[in-house]
Amino acid sequence: MKHHTPDHTPSAPVEPLATGSRRAIDYLLLRWRSERPADGTLPPYENVALGNLGHFADSMALVVQPAPGNFNLARVGSLFGKWGEFSRDGGSFSSLRPDRAHSMRDAIHYSLQSKEPARVTTHQVAQGQFETYDLWALPLSSLWGPEVFVLVLDRRETRHDVLDTMFGASDEGMIALTAIMDANREVVDFQFVAFNEGASRLLNLPAERLQWSRLSELGLELEESEVIENLARATKRGERISFEVSYPGSDELRHFKVSVSPAGELLTVTLTDIADIKNRERSFRILFEGNPLPMWLVDSESLRILQVNEAAIRHYGYSAEQFLSMNTLEIVPRTRRDEFETFLNTLDTPYQGRDVWTHVRSDGALMEVYPYIRRMDLAGSQTFVISVVDVTERRKAEARIEHMAHHDALTGLPNRVLFRTRLNEALQRAKMSQGMVVVFCLDLDHFKGVNDTLGHPIGDKLLQAVARRFSSTLRRSDFVARLGGDEFAIIVNEVEQIAEASRLASRLIDVISLPFEIDGHQVVVGTSIGIAVAPHDGQEPDLLLKNADMALYRSKNDGRSTFRYFETEMDTRLQARRAMELDLRRALNAKEFTLYYQPLVSLSTGRVCAFEALLRWNHPERGLVSPQEFIPLAEEIGLIMDIGAWVLEQACREATRWPNDVRIAINLSPVQFRGNRIVQAVSHALEMSGIDPGRVELEITESVLLHDSEANVRSLRALKDLGIHIAMDDFGTGYSSLSYLQKFPFDKIKIDQYFVRTLSDRPEASAIVRAVTGLGRSLQIATTAEGVETAEQLVHLQKEGCTQVQGYLFSRPLPADQLAGLLSRSFSLTEESPAEKNIRKIAG
Incomplete structure (x- = not known):
């Protein structure tokens, strides 16, 4: 239907991105x-x-x-x-x-x-x-x-108007009027807003005359027919009305049926030339038969199908003869026919469905449609015009998206969102029945090693296999979900005794511990489980899950491949950790950190050749806190970046007070390499202290190269380009230490103290030390042995060709103001007993 609206209309709708x-x-x-x-x-x-x-x-x-x-x-x-x-x-x-x-x-x-x-x-x-x-x-x-x-x-x-499709070629006149009101809000007239060509023709007025004209100004002699009064009544009551009107035409008296649909102060008016009904029916039939949407003409009393178009025949698979012998109720499932019949019998306004209905094809296949239904008077008979838009594929796509929103893409298990919903439902049921709900939090033991050694594709297939074992082991009433990574959670319903949960946890541990065969690899992992029980351990989903997670943390600390129930003191420990986190966040600004220094002694000169800077936290209440307690927490919460920058600057400044041949060794956390900011932090420390870069030695562990190794190697090369020395700490304790020596030209290897402590007890430790010192000589890399505590260990390391030693035999870590004596001292490193006594005396 062509609508006429002037270009200058201030109220003309602005459509999304309508131009350009x-x-x-x-x-x-x-x-x-x-x-x-x-x-x-x-x-x-x-x-x-x-x-x-x-x-x-x-x-x-x-x-x-x-x-x-x-x-x-x-x-x-x-x-x-x-x-x-x-x-x-x-x-x-x-x-x-x-x-x-x-x-x-x-x-x-x-x-x-x-x-x-x-x-x-x-x-x-x-x-x-x-x-x-x-x-x-x-x-x-x-x-x-x-x-x-x-x-x-x-x-x-392109827009498709269902009513336009039906009536666009009709002789009916379609008009939109807006009410004109006086100061008392009484309707006194109506103004044309939009109309079709049929309206212009039926009123025998040009479009230019109708545009934004008032009804009373058109000279249609409508007063006796009470047209404005009827329209005003429809506006005021908000009711649909129909009435007939006659007015003189150019040749004869013209008769119209006027149908009015109010929407606030806007009226939709349909003018029907009663004498022209047959022509309108023919036009409708042409449009009906050629419509691309399935359509039916249905008797409103018997609901028998009177006409069907080709689109419906093609889409539903019935022949025209079959359709014409059918009742329209037969295209809906049997279980919905009574509902559909009631709906049609009570329909008095055009229905343009937003709800999805189900229809049945001739082969029994179901499809989902948006229906459009209008009651019409054709040839004096009341009929329904029914049209549908098939949205079956769209609904399937929506169902897939809905499934994806609530399920894990890798394993197909429910995800955290759906798990929380199901847990909330289980808790509500348990509250009504005064029963228990048990929640398991699980993760896999040694899963990281699988990813690191066999790769993520094998790790993904392992997670899928674990999910299948969980599902096959649980009862039908239980619910398992993947929360992320290697973390899973289970809701154990219908539990009468806690022992049932313990037996299920033991069974899950046994099942997961059995070897997995994945792409030719035999993979062995375990699972640790934390258990919380409602209502005792909480009645809210988040609290219950948090408590189960704390119990999981305890089970992993207790040796893995076991299960632990939540206990109140676990929350106490968590609160203590949170308190430490708060203290740690203010410690840097409060200047509570300090550096201790432990000497590295050259075995060729017997003198101190470097000091390793060791961080200590001087807590106002707890005293000196070991870095083993707070460094992992600082790494986890991201404070290690600021703390590490402070250590770099403080240690470099202190080293400028030492002789120029004494270096400063500083440990770097792997976390400091994230974001590629480590080079900037080191450069800033060099600039602020003025120290010669050649006197700075940075110690890293192989974990720096284990994750994002290419980016971290680039950072290490940039540090080396500054003139800084790079040492690999804890050498020999990781998976791939030798391979990392090929990735980057280290200046020093530090032999882990575990091998030094066991030199006299384990022949293989001596062999490892000999191999590392030999490797150092071949690559022209210095070797430092950590944890030297006895003269016997020192003698052994001298024989193996180690270049530097460090440990309590020479000195414990000391504050900066106590280093002068060590800098002036020359250590006797001979194998004779007097030298050993001298070393012991110095160490004491």
């Missing part, structure tokens, strides 16, 4: 690609979504993730919000219309898969129009966490 839409999309895509980093990561949100986007913003929305997999609308353009029927303040996807949420999830999901902008097609029925939109999702990185997404809505020009 392709340029808007192309502009945003070009901006996205131009800002994308060379390493293929996502472009930053600030560079793409901020700036002068102008009117584009009305058709855009910003989506954030408060948690992975959960999406919230943070900012919504006015037109985007109108399409989605949600406010500009946004909100969680869970609060939106399901079809809108599904479309947005689809676009976001596809953009995450491809790491590129993604487009999906979405539809809506708005005011009788079946509209098609392209919904774009542009994935962006953000400074505050997970990816964010800019969604852009682009409506296609």
Whole structure:
């Protein structure tokens, strides 16, 4: 139906990206690609979504993730919000219309898969129009966490109006009127807003005359027919009405049926030339038969199918003869026929369904459709015109997306979101029945070793195999989910005695400990389990899961491949850890950290050649805290970056007070290499202290090279280019120490003190020390033995050719103000008994 509205109309609707839409999309895509980093990561949100986007913003929305997999609308353009029927303040996807949420999830999901902008097609029925939109999702990185997404809505020009499809070629006149009111809010007239060609023809007035004219100004002599009064009554009551009107035409009196549908102060008016009904029926039949959507004409009393179009015959598989012998109830499942019949019998307004209905094809296959139903008077008989849009494939896609949102993609098990939902349901049931719910938290023992040695593909297949064993071992009433990584959780329902949970935990441990055969590899892992029981250990899902997780931590500390129940003191220990975290966060600003220094003695000169800086925490209440207690926590919470920078600067400044031939050795945490900031921190320490870089020795463990080794090797080379010496600490205790000597030219190898302590007891320890010192000589790398405590160990190390030694035999770590005596001392390193006595005397 062609609508006539003047171009200057101030209230004309502004459609999403109605002009220049392709340029808007192309502009945003070009901006996205131009800002994308060379390493293929996502472009930053600030560079793409901020700036002068102008009117584009009305058709855009910003989506954030408060948690992975959960999406919230943070900012919504006015037109985007109108399409989605949600406010500009946004909100969680869970609060939106399901079809809108599904479309947005689809676009976001596809953009995450491809790491590129993604487009999906979405539809809506708005005011009788079946509209098609392209919904774009542009994935962006953000400074505050997970990816964010800019969604852009682009409506296609082609729109299908179901009513237009039926009546577009009709002789009926379609008019939209708006009410004109006086100061007392009484309707006194009506103004034309839009109309079709049929209205212009039936009223025998040109379109220019009708546009924005008032009904009383057209000279139609309608006063006696009380047209304005009837229209005003429909407006005031909000009721649909029909009435007949006659007025003089050019040749004869003209008769119309007027049907009025009010929507507030807007009226939709249909003019039907009663004398022309036959012509309208013929026009309708032509459009009915050629419509691409399945359509039926149905008798409103018997519900027998009177006519069917070709689209319905093709889509449903019935012949025309079969359809015409059927009742329309036969195209719905038997269990829904009574409901459908009741619905038709009570239908008095056009129905443009937002709900999905199920229909049955001739072969019995089910499909899901959006129905459109209108009651009509054709040739004096009441009929239904029924049309449908098949959304079966779309609904299947939505179901897949829904499954993906609640299940782990790797194992197919439920994910954390669904687990929490099921746990909440189980707790509610238990509360009503006064029963118990048991929660297991599990992770795999030695899983990291599988990934490191056999690779992540084998690790992924192992997780899948573990998931299958869990599922086959549990009862049907139990529920298992993968929380992430190698972490799993189980809800044990219908438990009457705690012993049942213990037996199940033991059975799971036994099952998982059996070897797995994966791609020709025999893989052996175990599982540790933490158990919490509701209501004793909590009645809220998050609390119960947290307590089970604490019990899991205890089971791993107690030797792994075992299970432990939650105990109250576990929470006490957790609170103590949190207290330490709070103290640790303020310790640096409070100047509670200090450095101790332990000498490294050259076996060729007998003099101190370096000091290793060792961090201590002088806690105001606990005194000196060992780094073994607080360094792992500092690494976990990210404070090691600031603490490490302080250690570098403080140790370099202290070393400038020593002789120029004495170096400072500083340990680096693997965490300090994250983000490639270590080179900047070391350069700053050199600049602030003014120390010669050749006097600085940085000690790393092989874990620095185990993760992101290429990036870390680049950082190590940059440090070496500054003139700094690099030492590998704890050599021989890892998986691949020898291979790392090929990756990077280390200046020193430090032999782990475990081998030094067992020199006299374990012949293999002596062989390892001999091999390492020989390797050092071959590669022209210095070797330092740690943990030297006896003269016997010293003599042994001298024989094996070690170049430097360090340990309590020479000195414990000392504060900076006590190092002068060590710097002036010359150690006698001969094998004779007097020398041994001298060494013992110095060490004492």
